Amino acid sequence: MPFDVPARVLRHEALNPEHFLITLEAPRLARAARPGQFVMLQVREGHDPLLRRPMSICRVPPGGRTVQILYKVVGEGTRYLSHQPAGARLKMLGPLGNGFALPERAPRQTARRVGTRRPILVAGGIGVAVFPFLAETLQRLGRRPLLLFGARAHRDLAGLQLFRARRIPLRLATEDGSAGARGFVTRLLEPLLREKPRNGGVELYVCGPTPMMRAVGGLAVDAGVPCQLALESQMPCGIGVCLGCVVRCAPQVGEPVYRRVCTEGPIFPAAEVAW
Amino acid sequence: MKRRAAPPRSIARRADAPVDLAVDVGPLRLRNPVLAASGTFGYGTEFLPYLKLADLGGFVTKGLSPRPRRGNAPPRTCETAAGMLNAIGLANVGVDAFLEEKLPALRDCGTVVIANVFGETRDEYVQVARRLNGAAGLHGIELNLSCPNTEKGGIAFGVSPPLIEEVVGAVRRAAPDLPLIVKLTPNITDIAVAARAAKVAGADILSLVNTFLGMAVDLKGRRPVLDNVVGGLSGPAIKPLALYMVHRVHREIDLPIIGMGGIASAVDALEFMVAGSSAVQVGTVNFFDPTASTRMVGDMEAWCRTQGVRRVRDLTGTLRLPAGMPGGRSAP
Numbered sequence A: 001m002p003f004d005v006p007a008r009v010l011r012h013e014a015l016n017p018e019h020f021l022i023t024l025e026a027p028r029l030a031r032a033a034r035p036g037q038f039v040m041l042q043v044r045e046g047h048d049p050l051l052r053r054p055m056s057i058c059r060v061p062p063g064g065r066t067v068q069i070l071y072k073v074v075g076e077g078t079r080y081l082s083h084q085p086a087g088a089r090l091k092m093l094g095p096l097g098n099g100f101a102l103p104e105r106a107p108r109q110t111a112r113r114v115g116t117r118r119p120i121l122v123a124g125g126i127g128v129a130v131f132p133f134l135a136e137t138l139q140r141l142g143r144r145p146l147l148l149f150g151a152r153a154h155r156d157l158a159g160l161q162l163f164r165a166r167r168i169p170l171r172l173a174t175e176d177g178s179a180g181a182r183g184f185v186t187r188l189l190e191p192l193l194r195e196k197p198r199n200g201g202v203e204l205y206v207c208g209p210t211p212m213m214r215a216v217g218g219l220a221v222d223a224g225v226p227c228q229l230a231l232e233s234q235m236p237c238g239i240g241v242c243l244g245c246v247v248r249c250a251p252q253v254g255e256p257v258y259r260r261v262c263t264e265g266p267i268f269p270a271a272e273v274a275w
Numbered sequence B: 001m002k003r004r005a006a007p008p009r010s011i012a013r014r015a016d017a018p019v020d021l022a023v024d025v026g027p028l029r030l031r032n033p034v035l036a037a038s039g040t041f042g043y044g045t046e047f048l049p050y051l052k053l054a055d056l057g058g059f060v061t062k063g064l065s066p067r068p069r070r071g072n073a074p075p076r077t078c079e080t081a082a083g084m085l086n087a088i089g090l091a092n093v094g095v096d097a098f099l100e101e102k103l104p105a106l107r108d109c110g111t112v113v114i115a116n117v118f119g120e121t122r123d124e125y126v127q128v129a130r131r132l133n134g135a136a137g138l139h140g141i142e143l144n145l146s147c148p149n150t151e152k153g154g155i156a157f158g159v160s161p162p163l164i165e166e167v168v169g170a171v172r173r174a175a176p177d178l179p180l181i182v183k184l185t186p187n188i189t190d191i192a193v194a195a196r197a198a199k200v201a202g203a204d205i206l207s208l209v210n211t212f213l214g215m216a217v218d219l220k221g222r223r224p225v226l227d228n229v230v231g232g233l234s235g236p237a238i239k240p241l242a243l244y245m246v247h248r249v250h251r252e253i254d255l256p257i258i259g260m261g262g263i264a265s266a267v268d269a270l271e272f273m274v275a276g277s278s279a280v281q282v283g284t285v286n287f288f289d290p291t292a293s294t295r296m297v298g299d300m301e302a303w304c305r306t307q308g309v310r311r312v313r314d315l316t317g318t319l320r321l322p323a324g325m326p327g328g329r330s331a332p
């Protein structure tokens, strides 16, 4: 069940001039949160801007009383947010959305067992924000997630320390070649999908800009690999009542339908999304 | 420290007296004047995690059509200065699913439930109204006249007085047992003309306003932001426009009014009452502050208490106009 709370900013770090990690105190919300869920966060008091901003729950740090959000300044709302000092209170509604479908806990010592798929997390740009919580949860379930992270340039590879601290293996790609392989993240993914499935093969968890998710979702569907996409959309309410956030889906039976990204998602099987 | 003098007894007593928040709006009796507006409150149950429906005066469902509708292609919304544009395209579950699935879940919700109704033809309005008439647990219907009439080249019903009379009259006959609220569109030169047509055709109550037509441009792409090009503007940005229209209709037409448009606080709501509303609806605020509606009720009571207003209904239409100016200035 979601909660609407006046959350106190405990820490607010600039990771670089555009990327911020904010820690908000919200015990009940933090306890209820699952990977892939999000919050609607007020960026400041008043009616400018009017609407709260959807933000993925990036991490629930140990202790379970706080949530962290990793965000990039892209416009007015995120710029106002970046000016909120520690001690400020921001209204925060969550946890919202369905969250990722998680695998079962792997029995001890059998992470390599046949039939166990290796989770590959595919991030594009600030889409990486949804993955630290997922990666930690997968580790707790006895899995060994691998992060493939693509971005425009080195400075857009934000939040790497959140993965390194947990010894999560990662491979990088940048469009300008300033870090990792030169090119799109699909360059890192394609060889993995071509490999003969060992030990049960792989499963994908994807979050990034729409063209990237389209491309990765397409590759996964063609390869017959399970793939969950964390979609983005304009979200006025986040709770399923405005019907503004819909995405076109083509279910296996019946007519295409519009599904609400906020409540029926934001996580969708790649095979269902008909952009 | 110097002690403050005790207030005179009369004021003290007044400040302690309970405030009566109940309002009569035509045939509807509401616990308090705050309703949630159509299209911003789902079918009610979506808000159960955040508030008690019984704390509201009532709520209006998403607009219902004879059959389910998918609505427009995305993008459907766009934030604007202190407001937002929407072109949802009247997506809804359809009147049958509403009666079978949504309304039964509201049986014991303890508040007034109003079904919002629209159609693309007069007959579609009538079909929905006939299905709703007599439904257990439903307290009234609200006709959304902002819908385009597909038989008349797509002009909205609500901009043509003859069309208003036709559709309101037909719905009146199709649902004789339900209080009938007619919701006016502001996209008309003189809203009083539309209000008069609704009254002539048998409306019990007027609600106003629906959203204002507007658009947003993506400059880089030189494209409209909304796939539908045009959308409806709502939120605090429209409050002065809506307030004026409530004032205008209140001066011209003798029917109870449910006012709305940009209400975000108890003070906003009370201003609408002073301008002539018997009750109010709150819409867009539900999106960015899901408990605003019920908090507003508490704030309203507190305001009345401090101002010595014993019955909130006594505020309706109490606007003090400059002498010799019964309707306010006609031009700025």
Ligand SMILES: Cc1cc2nc3c(=O)[nH]c(=O)nc-3n(C[C@H](O)[C@H](O)[C@H](O)COP(=O)(O)OP(=O)(O)OC[C@H]3O[C@@H](n4cnc5c(N)ncnc54)[C@H](O)[C@@H]3O)c2cc1C
Binding pocket: A038, A049, A053, A054, A055, A056, A057, A069, A070, A071, A072, A073, A074, A075, A076, A077, A078, A079, A126, A129, A130, A231, A232, A233, A234, A235, A266
């Ligand atoms: C479920 C969900 C989770 C999200 N999680 C995060 C997160 O963890 N970290 C993060 O930095 N951002 C996240 N976002 C995106 C974030 O909500 C937007 O960046 C933010 O709303 C932009 O607000 P603004 O006022 O700064 O920018 P605006 O002035 O509103 O927009 C600036 C630019 O960003 C684009 N934009 C705005 N909103 C979106 C959006 N929702 N999707 C794609 N493009 C958009 C606009 O088209 C425009 O070009 C998430 C979005 C969703 C739907």
Ligand SMILES: Cc1cc2nc3c(=O)[nH]c(=O)nc-3n(C[C@H](O)[C@H](O)[C@H](O)COP(=O)(O)O)c2cc1C
Binding pocket: A242, A243, B037, B038, B039, B040, B062, B063, B086, B088, B090, B116, B143, B144, B183, B209, B210, B211, B233, B234, B235, B236, B238, B260, B261, B262, B263, B281, B282, B283, B284, B285
């Ligand atoms: C997303 C959205 C959907 C709406 N859907 C309907 C609807 O189905 N029927 C209707 O009569 N009004 C609808 N409205 C209009 C509102 O009920 C209300 O009249 C308008 O938004 C002005 O009030 P506000 O500024 O408080 O939102 C909708 C408004 C919004 C923002």
Ligand code: FES
Binding pocket: A234, A235, A236, A237, A238, A239, A240, A241, A242, A243, A244, A245, A246, A260, A261, A262, A263
């Ligand atoms: S954001 Fe309002 S329905 Fe999804």
